[in-house]
Amino acid sequence: MSEIIVSASDVMRTFMISAGVFRAKRPLHAVNGVTLDIRRGEVLAIVGESGCGKTTLAKLLLGLLPPSGGDIRLDGRPVMTIPRLEMAGLVQPIFQDPYSSLNPRKSVGAIITLPLVVQKDQDPSTWRRRAEEMMALVGLPPRLYNNFPNQLSGGQRQRVAIARALINRPEVVICDEPTSALDVSVQSQILNLLQDLRGELNLTYIIISHNLAVVEHMATRVAVMYLGRIVELAETDQLFKAPKHPYTMALLESVLTPDPSLGIPDTHLGAAYPNPVDPPSGCTFHPRCAQVMAHCSVQAPKRVPVEGGHVECHLFDANLGKEKAIA
Amino acid sequence: MENHILNVRNLTVDIPLPSGMLHAVQGLSFHVDRGETLAIVGESGCGKSLTSLAIMGLLPKKAIRTADLLELAGEDILNATESRMSDIRGSLMGMIFQEPMTSLNPAYTIGNQLIETMRRHRPVSVDEARDRAVFLLEKVGITAARSRLTQYPHQLSGGLRQRVMIAMTLMCGPDLIIADEPTTALDVTIQAQILLLLAELQKEFDMGLILITHDLGVVARVADRVAVMYAGQVVEEGSATQVFGRPTHPYTQGLLDCIPIPGKTERGKHLGSIPGIVPSLVGNLSGCRFADRCQHAMTDCSAADVGFRPASEVGHAYRCLLTPEQSAQNAAKLGAA
Ligand SMILES: Nc1ncnc2c1ncn2[C@@H]1O[C@H](COP(=O)(O)OP(=O)(O)OP(=O)(O)O)[C@@H](O)[C@H]1O
Ligand SMILES: Nc1ncnc2c1ncn2[C@@H]1O[C@H](COP(=O)(O)OP(=O)(O)OP(=O)(O)O)[C@@H](O)[C@H]1O
Numbered sequence: 001m002s003e004i005i006v007s008a009s010d011v012m013r014t015f016m017i018s019a020g021v022f023r024a025k026r027p028l029h030a031v032n033g034v035t036l037d038i039r040r041g042e043v044l045a046i047v048g049e050s051g052c053g054k055t056t057l058a059k060l061l062l063g064l065l066p067p068s069g070g071d072i073r074l075d076g077r078p079v080m081t082i083p084r085l086e087m088a089g090l091v092q093p094i095f096q097d098p099y100s101s102l103n104p105r106k107s108v109g110a111i112i113t114l115p116l117v118v119q120k121d122q123d124p125s126t127w128r129r130r131a132e133e134m135m136a137l138v139g140l141p142p143r144l145y146n147n148f149p150n151q152l153s154g155g156q157r158q159r160v161a162i163a164r165a166l167i168n169r170p171e172v173v174i175c176d177e178p179t180s181a182l183d184v185s186v187q188s189q190i191l192n193l194l195q196d197l198r199g200e201l202n203l204t205y206i207i208i209s210h211n212l213a214v215v216e217h218m219a220t221r222v223a224v225m226y227l228g229r230i231v232e233l234a235e236t237d238q239l240f241k242a243p244k245h246p247y248t249m250a251l252l253e254s255v256l257t258p259d260p261s262l263g264i265p266d267t268h269l270g271a272a273y274p275n276p277v278d279p280p281s282g283c284t285f286h287p288r289c290a291q292v293m294a295h296c297s298v299q300a301p302k303r304v305p306v307e308g309g310h311v312e313c314h315l316f317d318a319n320l321g322k323e324k325a326i327a
Numbered sequence: 328m329e330n331h332i333l334n335v336r337n338l339t340v341d342i343p344l345p346s347g348m349l350h351a352v353q354g355l356s357f358h359v360d361r362g363e364t365l366a367i368v369g370e371s372g373c374g375k376s377l378t379s380l381a382i383m384g385l386l387p388k389k390a391i392r393t394a395d396l397l398e399l400a401g402e403d404i405l406n407a408t409e410s411r412m413s414d415i416r417g418s419l420m421g422m423i424f425q426e427p428m429t430s431l432n433p434a435y436t437i438g439n440q441l442i443e444t445m446r447r448h449r450p451v452s453v454d455e456a457r458d459r460a461v462f463l464l465e466k467v468g469i470t471a472a473r474s475r476l477t478q479y480p481h482q483l484s485g486g487l488r489q490r491v492m493i494a495m496t497l498m499c500g501p502d503l504i505i506a507d508e509p510t511t512a513l514d515v516t517i518q519a520q521i522l523l524l525l526a527e528l529q530k531e532f533d534m535g536l537i538l539i540t541h542d543l544g545v546v547a548r549v550a551d552r553v554a555v556m557y558a559g560q561v562v563e564e565g566s567a568t569q570v571f572g573r574p575t576h577p578y579t580q581g582l583l584d585c586i587p588i589p590g591k592t593e594r595g596k597h598l599g600s601i602p603g604i605v606p607s608l609v610g611n612l613s614g615c616r617f618a619d620r621c622q623h624a625m626t627d628c629s630a631a632d633v634g635f636r637p638a639s640e641v642g643h644a645y646r647c648l649l650t651p652e653q654s655a656q657n658a659a660k661l662g663a664a
């Protein structure tokens with residue numbers, strides 16, 4: 001068993017976008033060269049602004065979307081060669097919205113056992129027992145087995161989604177905004193549950209969240225995405241105590257702790273998020289960067305390895321100044 | 328009184344269900360001043376959205392609304408005709424809904440929907456409406472706004488869709504905005520931008536803002552006053568400083584203990600939690616609605632309805648049998664744990 005469970009190398013995913021009726025379609029690089037190794041048992045958080053490609057990356061890792069380039073391996077095997085049913089036993093998603101991700105016409109039991117049905121699991125006589133074990137594990141009372149989603153609370157629905165994701169005993173669970181549709185008292189229950197399950201089932205988590213307080217609480221490592229690339233990857237403590245990339249700094253400044261003596265922070269991200277169809281030249285973050293230098297708009301930064309990850313920023317490039325800007 | 332852009336007194340919303348009467352909102356009273364932000368926080372199902380729909384006159388048909396007073400800018404909106412209400416919704420109040428896809432039509436382009444929204448209520452040309460649409464899309468942080476006009480909702484990421492929704496609400500420049508979880512689906516940088524934008528526009532037009540959210544970080548930073556709702560009632564109300572600095576109702580105290588705070592909560596450790604779930608609001612209700620989840624519950628709590636009482640500071644009130652001193656002791660224990 002290799003220590004690396006998920007390995008992405010220079011992964012790309014491009015969508016063709018129409019810019020108007022009479023104009024040709026243009027490429028949008030939703031994921032644009034992501035290289036990432038995820039270790040067994042770690043909790044990797046992916047953060048970044050809306051549209052930076054988090055969900056697209058998650059779908060690529062789940063094998064739900066074919067990459068336009070690069071290589072994704074799960075447990076050492078190329079994702080697109082793994083049969084769908086086998087994939088289901090390796091990696092499972094938990095999505096943001098426990099309301100729309102559950103079929104309203106199916107009972108809780110039917111929803112949780114559906115993956116077994118789809119998989120033509122050999123042992124139907126054990127399904128109910130296995131579902132009830134899962135329900136117990138995620139804290140759902142067994143009496144809810146025959147209930148329907150609309151008879152459950154938001155937290156209970158998210159527990160159903162988690163039970164469904166876990167019944168195949170996957171190795172990796174990708175949580176795309178797992179608690180952002182829930183209120184805080186339920187969020188804390190679900191986060192506590194995810195922590196417990198991780199220990200009990202040896203799970204590896206990829207958590208996509210815009211809530212940096214949740215990320216700080218849950219993650220062991222954090223990947224910061226910007227316009228389809230991971231611009232900083234670091235251990236959680238390192239990232240929160242000593243962020244390197246100016247974008248990471250801006251993100252951290254925008255964490256809204258519940259302190260009424262503080263106002264709404266200025267993230268120093270004056271300019272808006274760029275149009276992904278028409279990304280800025282050089283370092284794509286340069287128009288919003290507080291520490292922009294002359295060559296940033298000309299040359300894309302290289303990936304600079306740092307302890308526990310990497311950073312893509314000219315400030316950390318040892319060759320800074322040697323490779324002179326052409327402009 | 329002049330200042331109150333919105334005045335709500337003793338608002339109730341009942342919904343008849345096959346299993347009995349659902350008392351979704353039970354006697355809510357509050358007001359919003361011009362230029363003021365009132366935040367309403369509380370657990371899912373506590374009646375926040377129905378409260379805002381009751382004000383907007385957009386409740387589901389079967390819902391029964393009663394109130395002693397419901398006034399917007401001095402006008403009675405409790406007894407207004409449906410056609411007057413539809414006018415008011417276009418020009419005086421706007422609502423930003425929780426889920427952008429419920430208000431965006433997947434079959435029409437973004438531009439089409441923004442322009443139509445404005446032209447339904449204002450005598451403007453298509454070009455004027457389009458210019459305002461582009462202006463507002465840029466204000467809510469969408470680049471290449473003009474080219475976005477030809478896109479359909481499904482071509483945008485979740486965050487972009489919500490920003491389009493917000494632009495749509497601002498098309499007619501309303502006096503009161505009710506924002507129901509407006510930034511929930513957005514990442515932190517945009518959240519801050521949107522909140523700043525709402526705060527800016529609120530000042531610019533001297534609007535009132537009701538902000539419904541479960542994000543206590545947002546509430547603390549934005550709200551002038553906070554109303555904490557539980558099971559159809561307000562259980563605590565006060566300035567943001569009072570509610571966050573000296574939470575007095577056990578539910579408010581529990582909520583604040585649930586949230587992770589970088590540098591304060593320890594990684595990998597359990598967060599605080601409120602055991603149990605919200606009670607059913609069907610049938611006859613009595614006593615404190617929070618009693619069966621409250622670790623400080625006493626026998627008296629379920630005996631009779633618990634009234635609103637002043638806390639130690641002016642403008643701060645709560646609905647609990649515990650004295651302010653007892654509550655302060657409980658809060659100190661939570662903080663130490
Ligand atoms: N099926 C699609 N067709 C065209 N463009 C798409 C498609 N899916 C995603 N995109 C675009 O790719 C980019 C990345 O989208 P993605 O949904 O991965 O972002 P995200 O980081 O998950 O954002 P959010 O935080 O809003 O969920 C966006 O610009 C989006 O508009
Ligand atoms: N159309 C309806 N028919 C029946 N019951 C309803 C209807 N709309 C809301 N309810 C019920 O009324 C109560 C209050 O609902 P409301 O939508 O106001 O909650 P909320 O506080 O906005 O919750 P959330 O945070 O989940 O949005 C809930 O118990 C809900 O199930």
Ligand SMILES: [Mg+2]
Binds near residue numbers: 054055056485
């Ligand atoms: Mg997404």
Ligand SMILES: [Mg+2]
Binds near residue numbers: 375376377425507
């Ligand atoms: Mg609601």
